[in-house]
Amino acid sequence: MASKLLHPQIPTSHVLPSSTPKNVKTQKPLSTNHNIHTNLRSNFAIKVAEHSSTSEDHLTITQLKTDINNTLQGMNRGIFGMPSEKKTEIEEMVKVLESLNPNPYPTIDLDKLGGCWKLIYSTITILGSKRTKLGLRDFITLGDFLQVIDVAKGKAVNMIMFNVRGLNLFSGKLIIEASFKISSKSRVDIRYNTSTIVPDQLMNMFRKNYDVLLGIFNPDGWLEITYVDETLRIGRDDKGNIFVLERSKETNP
Template identity: 75%
Template sequence: MNTEMGWHYNVIKVINRGIFGVPSAKKSAILGLVELLESQNPTPDPTLNLEKVGGCWKLVYSTITILGSKRTKLGLRDFITLGDFFQNIDVAKGKAVNVINFNVRGLNLLNGQLTIEASFKTASKSRVDINYESSTIIPDQLMNLFRKNYDLLLSIFNPDGWLEITYVDDNMRIGRDDSGNIFILERSQESET
């Protein structure tokens, strides 16, 4: 990533990856940066170069939001906090594993994670079709906290549909899904699975 892009990249670094909303001025700045990067995509046919897409990625920003009653129902206001979001892409198997980390206050700072597995197949030079396969929450105490609202939790993070890969280089990937959401991820050296 060149210095100019690195400078702009700091615009994206926002609290909780945008999940709990972003002020409209900041959201506009991020959208402007996304469009700038997309116009300079060094990999215009990403599905023909899937080796650039494979590996572990960490979510930096998304337009998916958990606001109002959804946030309250999931306990994300008071005692459950979101940790890092990782995506592991296995190109050879056509699999993507999303790992969402949670911390629970009051339960000896219990850490847990939601893992969502999906398969993908190439649909065009820049698009993949994604099919949800399975999900798990560990440990059981965290599943017990989410059990009543598990369908709501999955509906927020469900990867079913398609994803247009609009930018990818060695360090960053941007995608847009069929619901109009934008995702910005940075390559991670961590191997969360």
Template identity: 65%
Template sequence: MATKLVQLPLIAYHVCLSVPRIPNSLRTQRRVPSANPWSKYTRFKHHPFVCGPICTIKVENQGMGLLEEDEDTIPRTKAKLYQAVEGINRGVFGVSSAKTAEIKGLVEQLEFQNPTENPAFNLEKVNGCWKVIYSTITILGSKRTKLGLRDFITLGDFFQQISVDEGKAVNVIEFSALGLNLMKGQLTIEATFDIASASRVNINYSSSSITPEQLMNVFRKNYELLLSIFNPDGWLEITYVDDTMRIGRDDKGNIFILERSADIFVN
């Protein structure tokens, strides 16, 4: 809830109040105004020309933070968003509808206050390595069972390396196979991109691979299913980006939240 001071419209009072007639004998006794005629009236509420009372009303913050204008609004909203996505494994195995609504509301507040105008024309902001901290991509039910993601395979971090100079993006999804002496591996998906509008880029799938070979053998039977989940082919709208956080929405209706990472991965 945001609080605002509202001066009731003056015109309504002008029709109700009359100006007293000043006797001629007093007309020559005018006081010379000070250099700052407002200096003795604090916040205008005691000034004789302010006819209406000042009242305080509370206006509900609806949806996208339209009334929040404090300088620290973005850092506070980002802190709330980090707290909201904590402990939900990036949402990949689903979250409650209440949690989804909470995250979506915070995302919309940040999107409304995006500090980077025309982000697709300022791609230096997105260059480098990012880690996915939340997305609406989910692996549920039979898909999760087929991919062995209930007990046998554990998902690790999701990274995205963007090279603006090459027009190239590399997505890396890390895995651990518990039945193979805790072997670790990764799915790597390479794609190219080009600017479609001031905020949108087109993404074209190039290639993919799973390393090491033992992990590829685990996924081979359901490789197309795995690729269909993480394939970035389509378009991506960059709806928010600053020095540490990026938010995007794709043509499939998914939301992605990423934080800048210092990690460097090797393909």
């Protein structure tokens, strides 16, 4: 709270005489026009500073997105692990992006979250015995990870694509449906509903270890949306995982 300055009264004996001594030039009061020009210059300087800051943030965000994509080249979204120095580099860039989040309260306007997104990085990994059990070392490879968010229905559908090499090459997908509800201005609670694998041939391949597969991608819990704009979304879940997704142009994944 601003405090008022109290000026002590000046004794009458110390008041200067009303006449102005010779050789002393009186200072003209500042004109109203001068004050207006000063205020205009100040406002202009503030606006320029604000504009420069916004432009700088935009350039930083654009560069960070490019750097993340470049660093992820050949890393298969990190799903099978990656060198620790690259992991650290990516996650440092993620932190900077989060600090520049243009939509800090994303659940207030859920339309920004709706539509189809493609996973480009995650700290979820399939390593060692899990990878062997799922046959991901041999003839089954991972395709895109897509997420379709239906804001009106409060539903999210995750699709993990698989390609199977063999005499008859075919592809399929694991489909996980979940519902979500808002729990804060930046967080949603997620509840697993159902899951399936199509086609049946692929389900037969995974049936024995289906619980392992579902355990890796089960979305139950909460998700904090730490960054979202027109093309990129970052989230952190209750299990300590990070997810970076780009908006996808897929219309019928």
